[in-house]
Amino acid sequence: MDLAAFDSLLTEEERDIRDTVRRFAAEQIRPHVAQWYADGTLPARELARECGRLGLLGMHLDGYGCAGTGAVAYGLACFELESADSGVRSLVSVQGSLAMYAIRTFGSEAQRERWLPAMAAGTAIGCFGLTEPDAGSDPGAMRTTARRDGADWILDGEKMWITNAAVADVAVVWARTDDGVRGFVVPMDTPGVGTLPVGHKLSLRASVTSALVLQDVRLPADAVLPGAVGLRAPLACLGEARLGIVFGALGAGYDCLRVALEYAGTREAFGRPIAGFQLTQEKLTEMTRGLVTGLLLAVHVGRQREAGRATAAQVSLAKLHSCETAIGIARTARTILAANGVTLEYPVLRHANNLEAVLTYEGTSEVHKLVVGQALTGLAAFR
Known part of the structure; x- marks a missing residue:
């Protein structure tokens, strides 16, 4: 991220939101998430209330207790949540970009008043x-x-x-x-x-x-x-939610890269840190290249969404790139950590396993390739 001067692309408000969510993840998610993963549990109601307190639920929607932020700010929140764990980001994005978005966009005024304020506050899921x-x-x-x-x-x-x-x-x-x-x-x-x-x-x-x-x-x-x-209505909801995945998957990839960099700098082999070996540096460089290009694409598509110009093909291209890039980073990071990478002491295999699901939900890679292919050729290959 630093190599691309990423922060220069963001507003002060967006950076503040990102930093707030990063602190929340550091304090309330990261210390516990490996055990949640091992146990197959999540304190969803408690996390929902905390996310509601921070204004993260339906944050990109207007009115009814929602924060009304831009698409990029929402994406950055998803990035930070998924850098902790994809399951936590799923809780937030399903709440806001699927359930709340559907009610806000297609619901009656009575339905909006009944559900959206409580969902924004995290008191209803x-x-x-x-x-x-x-x-x-x-x-x-x-x-x-x-x-x-x-x-x-x-x-x-x-x-x-x-x-x-x-x-x-x-x-x-x-x-x-x-x-x-x-x-x-x-x-x-x-x-x-x-x-x-x-x-x-x-x-x-x-x-x-x-x-x-x-x-x-x-x-x-x-x-x-x-x-x-x-079907246009539920598909519109999926399109709304995919932007969070575009950013979120890269958050998981970033966490894997972060851990791999730290590990390579301290793990020694043949008398020196493995970060000093050419093949390790090649891995780290390729991981960074994928992450940086993914983030630049994510911000661009987010800005297009904010301007009302984002197309389904653009979002599909970004989701395809983010997910395949992130899972590649996770797998490469695992090789740098070697045997240590398969334990829950480090997050990389947990992220890799999560990204196997992220790769296919809300549109498989194959479907997104067909969406992009139709945009390129004008021919639908779905049937």
């Missing part, structure tokens, strides 16, 4: 139910249905890989109706709503991941998101 066991990259194949019963709606189906679901107070659920795909605001205490934990995870272990089960869930007419009709 949200989740986003789009992915299904047999419908990931192809959300149009979803099987969850919503049918009318008088003035009410009846929802049936199952969502999978839903971050925050087991601790959530509200879910934004997408379902197939006679009018196309619609979104619904579903309080989690509604009869017929349940969750099942996803066990035996080797990635994102410090994250609450569940199946969301809907069985004859009766909702009033005003549960539907009035502004969301068709």
Whole structure:
């Protein structure tokens, strides 16, 4: 980052936000996250309240208790959170960029007033139910249905890989109706709503991941998101959330590079620090090159988003680059730490494992390549 004079690209407010989140991560996440990861747990409610206190939840949204910051400031917050752990960043981005964004953008005024202030404060947690066991990259194949019963709606189906679901107070659920795909605001205490934990995870272990089960869930007419009709609405939410991943994945990569630099400077072999060997310096240089170019692209796309000019292809290109760059940095850092790199005493393999999930969620690398390919050629290769 220093090689690119990165701070010169940021405003004073953006640097202050970054530094505040960095301190929060240092004090309240880093000392505990290895144990959370080992145990497969996360104190999600406590962290949500702390993030709400700092104004991080829905921070790039306007009104209803949200901070209204720019896209780059939000990205920097995600960078710092994910440099501690991807699971913590997922808690924040699912809350703000998926659940809160959906309600803010497509919801009624009553839905916004009911949920957004509490979600911004972290006293209510949200989740986003789009992915299904047999419908990931192809959300149009979803099987969850919503049918009318008088003035009410009846929802049936199952969502999978839903971050925050087991601790959530509200879910934004997408379902197939006679009018196309619609979104619904579903309080989690509604009869017929349940969750099942996803066990035996080797990635994102410090994250609450569940199946969301809907069985004859009766909702009033005003549960539907009035502004969301068709797949464009949930896809817009994913596009909003991807910018946080663009920055966040690089945060994990940065933490791996930081640790590798420190380790290489103190670990000796053949009578001198391994940082003095050519092959180690080549690794460190290539890791830094990927990180710096990724950050420059991330800031540029963030500025485009702030100006209302960012395209889906630009975001896909940045997400593709960030994730593949970060996982490469993590794997290379592991080789510098050698056997020490596979323990939880150091964060690199934890980051690498987490990035295996980040690489594929909210759009796999293959899907993002097809989005970019369509922008280049004008031809859609999805089907």
